[in-house]
Each structure stands twice: as structure tokens, then as C-alpha cells.
Amino acid sequence: MSDSRTIAAIATAQAPGGIGIVRLSGPNALQIAGKVFSAASAAKLIKSPGYRAHFGKVVKGEETVDEAVCLVFRAPHSYTGEDTAEIYCHGGLYVTGKVLQTVLEAGAQPAEAGEFTKRAFLNGKLSLDRAEAVMSLVEAQGEQAARAALSALEGNLAKKIKEETSLLIKAVAGISAKIDFPDDEVEQIADEELLSILRGVSERLKKLLETFDAGQVITRGAKTVIAGRPNVGKSTLMNLLTGYERSIVTEYPGTTRDVIEETITLGGLTLRLADTAGLRETDDPVEGIGVELALKKIKNADLVLAVFDGSDVLTAEDKILLEACAGKPSIAIINKTDLPRTLDKEYIAGISDEVVEISAAQGEGVETLAGAVSRALGVDGFDPSSAMLANARQRNCCVNAVTLTDEAISGLESGLTLDAVQISCEEAADCLLELTGEKAMSAVVDEIFSSFCVGK
Ligand SMILES: Nc1nc2c(ncn2[C@@H]2O[C@H](COP(=O)(O)OP(=O)(O)OP(=O)(O)O)[C@@H](O)[C@H]2O)c(=O)[nH]1
Numbered sequence: 001m002s003d004s005r006t007i008a009a010i011a012t013a014q015a016p017g018g019i020g021i022v023r024l025s026g027p028n029a030l031q032i033a034g035k036v037f038s039a040a041s042a043a044k045l046i047k048s049p050g051y052r053a054h055f056g057k058v059v060k061g062e063e064t065v066d067e068a069v070c071l072v073f074r075a076p077h078s079y080t081g082e083d084t085a086e087i088y089c090h091g092g093l094y095v096t097g098k099v100l101q102t103v104l105e106a107g108a109q110p111a112e113a114g115e116f117t118k119r120a121f122l123n124g125k126l127s128l129d130r131a132e133a134v135m136s137l138v139e140a141q142g143e144q145a146a147r148a149a150l151s152a153l154e155g156n157l158a159k160k161i162k163e164e165t166s167l168l169i170k171a172v173a174g175i176s177a178k179i180d181f182p183d184d185e186v187e188q189i190a191d192e193e194l195l196s197i198l199r200g201v202s203e204r205l206k207k208l209l210e211t212f213d214a215g216q217v218i219t220r221g222a223k224t225v226i227a228g229r230p231n232v233g234k235s236t237l238m239n240l241l242t243g244y245e246r247s248i249v250t251e252y253p254g255t256t257r258d259v260i261e262e263t264i265t266l267g268g269l270t271l272r273l274a275d276t277a278g279l280r281e282t283d284d285p286v287e288g289i290g291v292e293l294a295l296k297k298i299k300n301a302d303l304v305l306a307v308f309d310g311s312d313v314l315t316a317e318d319k320i321l322l323e324a325c326a327g328k329p330s331i332a333i334i335n336k337t338d339l340p341r342t343l344d345k346e347y348i349a350g351i352s353d354e355v356v357e358i359s360a361a362q363g364e365g366v367e368t369l370a371g372a373v374s375r376a377l378g379v380d381g382f383d384p385s386s387a388m389l390a391n392a393r394q395r396n397c398c399v400n401a402v403t404l405t406d407e408a409i410s411g412l413e414s415g416l417t418l419d420a421v422q423i424s425c426e427e428a429a430d431c432l433l434e435l436t437g438e439k440a441m442s443a444v445v446d447e448i449f450s451s452f453c454v455g456k
């Protein structure tokens with residue numbers, strides 16, 4: 001399936017940088033690139049072999065736009081599977097914009113969001129889950145997220161799903177034979193074997209579904225709120241984790257009022273941190289709004305870092321916070337270990353599963369905290385490079401496949417007609433084919449790629 005339009009877009013970030021890349025793909029990519037790129041060797045791009053770099057100039061009529069390198073890829077040996085030219089010019093907003101404009105004036109069409117990767121999918125270069133992995137890799141902020149995306153891009157999920165699909169298809173074929181040749185004219189698959197195939201598929205898909213939440217934490221980052229009563233050191237902890245003075249720290253209780261947010265990585269995990277106003281009853285209307293916001297953040301958080309002052313006694317506010325954390329992934333952080341301890345640690349340990357002692361001011365205890373974070377989020381020991389479901393779409397396909405496989409299993413167990421069992425198995429296989437894109441509807445495909453960035 002190939003598109004007759006030749007598309008172009010800036011493939012690099014829209015910010016000043018050493019190099020910017022304008023990419024063209026489509027049947028006329030080399031012809032259009034040849035109109036705007038003049039090679040120093042006088043070589044013609046249209047005649048260039050693939051995987052060849054040419055040094056030269058981007059020109060617009062008589063005007064030189066930039067010195068550049070043009071890389072040629074010949075179909076089908078390119079990312080999109082089409083003829084592709086990549087113009088490496090100087091990075092920066094003006095130059096890349098002008099090179100793109102020149103290419104568009106020479107006959108290319110502006111690429112839509114994700115269109116290069118969509119073409120790669122439509123030309124059979126990537127399965128749908130691998131195309132989604134490309135976007136996850138681009139968006140990855142932490143090491144674990146990048147490893148997970150790379151694993152999917154390498155086809156680990158696709159491979160696993162294909163294995164289960166072929167088992168379901170084997171079951172369908174087995175049932176067909178039983179229906180068409182009921183008198184044992186051909187060798188038949190035993191009911192027990194059919195059941196064991198289907199049970200295996202259902203079990204493995206359920207295992208894959210179980211890792212979804214942990215996978216989401218790894219790929220999207222955990223919404224993490226730093227909470228506690230005033231002056232326990234929340235903002236000092238925020239600054240320690242971000243590595244700079246993100247929040248204002250003073251010895252006056254009630255310093256932080258607004259929610260201060262920053263994304264960080266801790267132990268390879270991405271945390272979307274929010275430092276909040278100290279929790280207390282207050283007559284100050286501004287601080288009061290801050291406290292309300294803090295409580296809302298706690299409610300919606302994936303993880304609460306509940307901070308306590310180790311050099312002080314436990315107060316009623318501390319106890320309320322401990323209770324608010326019950327049943328939620330949370331860590332009780334006893335801060336200010338550099339000062340003599342007055343706090344009742346046993347009380348906290350009796351309520352909270354994870355208790356970590358730190359000195360935010362001295363920068364001590366971060367590693368211990370990192371370990372506790374990964375345990376509290378349930379990703380401890382999770383291998384991000386194992387096959388996992390990357391998004392709600394993939395999860396949905398998998399859930400439907402399990403439901404239908406389980407229907408087939410109970411149908412077989414209860415002696416339902418083989419026709420009904422066969423249909424369930426076929427539909428289960430279809431759900432998995434939809435996951436990898438072999439049977440995805442074009443509306444679904446359009447929807448997926450529209451969330452990509454332009455130039456990818
Ligand atoms: N000795 C010691 N002092 C600390 C430590 N962490 C924070 N502090 C001090 O505690 C005071 C309050 O720190 P903040 O980080 O502003 O506390 P907070 O919880 O953000 O306070 P609010 O924003 O008012 O809710 C400051 O004087 C900090 O220097 C620590 O580990 N050891």
C-alpha cells in the first residue's frame with residue numbers, strides 16, 4: 001500500500017541545536033530533494049544509490065539557504081519503505097523552517113502527525129504495537145521507560161502475541177476438523193488437548209494483563225505528591241530530588257502555598273512530583289486554598305511521599321496524613337535525621353509499610369528512598385524489557401481476547417456446540433490480530449497516528 005503524495009516535515013526538535021533534519025518521503029522524494037539540493041560533487045540525487053550521503057547546498061533559486069548533507073534511501077530500504085531524502089542542515093528555528101518551506105514550494109506536501117511512521121506501518125515495515133513503541137521511545141523520560149519502549153520496538157510484544165494467535169488458530173483448525181469430519185476420517189485433536197491449549201493462552205494473556213499497571217507507571221511516570229504538615233521539609237526534599245532550588249525553603253511554617261511541579265527520575269523511574277502546601281487548619285485564605293489543593297493531589301496521586309519531622313513529636317495532623325495514606329501506595333519519610341530523634345517511629349511503622357529515614361537538608365537517604373519508591377509502586381524487580389502492554393488500546397484488545405478464550409474454554413467444558421466454541425476462538429484471535437495491527441480498522445489506525453508528533 002503506497003501513497004502517491006510525497007510528504008515533508010522537520011524531524012528534529014523545534015529549538016536551536018547543532019543539526020536540524022528535514023525529511024521527505026514518497027515517490028517523488030528524490031526528484032523534489034534534487035530540485036532544492038545542489039551536491040558539491042554535481043551528483044544527481046535522482047540517480048543516487050540508497051544509503052548515500054551527499055554534501056552540498058540547499059538552494060532557493062539563486063539564493064543559498066544553507067550548507068547541508070543530504071542522505072538518500074531507496075525504497076523499500078528506508079524507515080517508511082518509500083524513497084526518502086533526509087536533509088541535514090544547521091539546527092535552529094529559522095534555518096530548518098526555511099529549508100522545509102523550500103522543499104514544500106518544490107512540490108512536497110506537509111506531513112501529518114505521525115505520517116512517516118504510519119507509512120512504515122502501511123508498507124509492512126512495522127506492526128502497530130511496534131509503531132506505538134516508536135512514539136513511546138520518543139516520549140520516554142526515564143531509563144526504564146526507554147528500555148520498555150525499545151523492547152516493544154524490537155518486537156518482543158509482537159512476538160508473544162503472535163505465538164498466542166497461532167495457538168488460537170491451531171485450536172480453530174482443530175475444531176473445524178472435528179466439525180467437518182465427525183467420524184474420525186482424519187486424525188482429530190483430543191478435547192483435552194484443545195482445552196490445554198486454550199487454558200495456556202488464557203493464562204499467559206492474563207499474566208500479561210497483570211503487568212499493565214506496573215508498565216504504565218514505568219512508561220508514563222508516577223504522579224507523586226510530597227505531603228505533610230508545615231515545616232517538616234517537603235520543599236527541601238523537592239529541591240533535593242530535582243537537584244535545584246525549585247521550591248522556596250524557609251524556617252517559617254506555611255511557606256509553600258501553590259502546588260510546585262517537576263518531573264524527575266529516581267532509580268530509573270520517572271516521577272511527576274508535586275510539592276504542596278503544609279497540611280494544617282488555617283485562617284489565611286491563600287494558604288487555605290493551598291491546603292485544599294494538597295488534599296486533592298493526595299487523592300489523585302499514584303504515590304504519596306508523606307513527610308514527618310523526626311526532630312519533633314507526632315501531631316494530630318501527622319496522624320491524619322498517615323490515615324489518608326492507608327490503602328494507597330505511600331512512603332512515610334522521617335526527615336531531619338541529622339537532628340536528635342523525638343518522633344515515635346514505631347507508631348508510624350505500625351501503620352505504614354514503607355518507612356524511610358532521610359536528611360533532606362544533608363542529602364542523605366535518597367538511595368533508600370529510591371528502593372522504597374519502586375517497592376511501593378509495585379515495579380520492584382519488574383523487567384521493563386520483558387513484553388508488556390503499552391497502552392489502553394493494547395490492553396483492551398488483550399482483555400477481549402481473554403474473555404473470548406475463556407468463553408471457548410467453558411463452552412468446551414460444558415459441551416456447548418463446537419460451532420460456538422470455534423467462533424469464540426476465531427474472535428479471540430481477531431482481537432490479537434487487532435493488537436498487532438494485522439486486522440485493525442483504518443479509523444483505529446488513523447486515531448493512533450494522529451497522537452504522534454509531526455516529523456515522526
Ligand atoms: N536540620 C534539618 N533541617 C531541615 C531538613 N529539611 C528541612 N529542614 C529545615 O526545615 C525548615 C522547613 O523546610 P521546608 O522545606 O521549607 O519545609 P516545608 O515542609 O516545605 O514547609 P511548608 O512549605 O511551610 O509546608 C527549613 O528551615 C529547612 O532548612 C533536614 O533534613 N534537617
Ligand SMILES: [Mg+2]
Binds near residue numbers: 235247248249255
Ligand atoms: Mg514547602
